[in-house]
Amino acid sequence: MLLHTKYSQVGAIEELVPLSLRITRFKIAGLRRKTHRRGEDTQLSVDDLPLADPGADPEECAERQELLERLSAALRRLGPRCREMFRLKLQGKSFSEIQRILGAGSINTVYTWDFRCRKELLDLMDGDGEAGQ
Numbered sequence: 032m033l034l035h036t037k038y039s040q041v042g043a044i045e046e047l048v049p050l051s052l053r054i055t056r057f058k059i060a061g062l063r064r065k066t067h068r069r070g071e072d073t074q075l076s077v078d079d080l081p082l083a084d085p086g087a088d089p090e091e092c093a094e095r096q097e098l099l100e101r102l103s104a105a106l107r108r109l110g111p112r113c114r115e116m117f118r119l120k121l122q123g124k125s126f127s128e129i130q131r132i133l134g135a136g137s138i139n140t141v142y143t144w145d146f147r148c149r150k151e152l153l154d155l156m157d158g159d160g161e162a163g164q
Contacts, residue, residue: 105155113148120145 041050066072106114112133119129130141 116148
């Protein structure tokens, strides 16, 4: 149907091979133009790109080590109740479990202790705020 409407000038079957080759050449040229327009002809393959080094950055390692040392020193300077609060929180205990273990009269008391202990820890770490990260 397409041959009769679009290529009505083609009368003999021998003319179909050159016509099909010309159509193929136009399709290939169109594909090349499209890939160039999209920038796909200049892109690098993902397989050819170098992989990022999975190892940790030495600067980040040093900063993390310094932060851990400051945190450890600050935790040693905290009072016994605050150290116990942090220990229980690191064990995954809920505030109601901490209330029961520490013998607090109210859950709000535990919330207050937690707030004050975190504030004291930040103050001991020079108030950088990095302890919360």
